[in-house]
Amino acid sequence: MAARNTARKRAFQILFEGDQRGTDVLTVLADWIRLSRADTRQPPVSEYTMQLVEGYAEHAKRIDELIAQYSVGWTLDRMPVVDRNILRLGAHELIWVDETPDAVVLDEMVQLAKEFSTDESPSFVNGLLGRLKELKPSLRRDEA
Numbered sequence: 357m358a359a360r361n362t363a364r365k366r367a368f369q370i371l372f373e374g375d376q377r378g379t380d381v382l383t384v385l386a387d388w389i390r391l392s393r394a395d396t397r398q399p400p401v402s403e404y405t406m407q408l409v410e411g412y413a414e415h416a417k418r419i420d421e422l423i424a425q426y427s428v429g430w431t432l433d434r435m436p437v438v439d440r441n442i443l444r445l446g447a448h449e450l451i452w453v454d455e456t457p458d459a460v461v462l463d464e465m466v467q468l469a470k471e472f473s474t475d476e477s478p479s480f481v482n483g484l485l486g487r488l489k490e491l492k493p494s495l496r497r498d499e500a
Contacts, residue, residue, distance in 0.1 A: 426488065462489065
């Protein structure tokens, strides 16, 4: 599972970079792939990283709507950029990636928050993604 953990971390970094640069995540993903092919010191971008970033990009508008709707006391633009992108990645994997158990998604996103964000962020990420997990069946129905 270490490979999936690394893939999630890299997908988060790509989403974060896109957000910081104001650039589409698919452009950032293409940049990372191109760089990894041109420079052997750069690790390759895994298939799972690509799937996560591309899947997020496909559902980005809906994901941001859900985060904005269910985050209590935070608007999307006021939210710390790290937390916002961890939540984006987590919401995508939680709602649209069936082969990953929900508990794994929550745990992995909380770990990313512990590693990259503030002391309060793990509980915020866990709480919001936990709420989306509870609502998952209706959220998927709403899209159909």
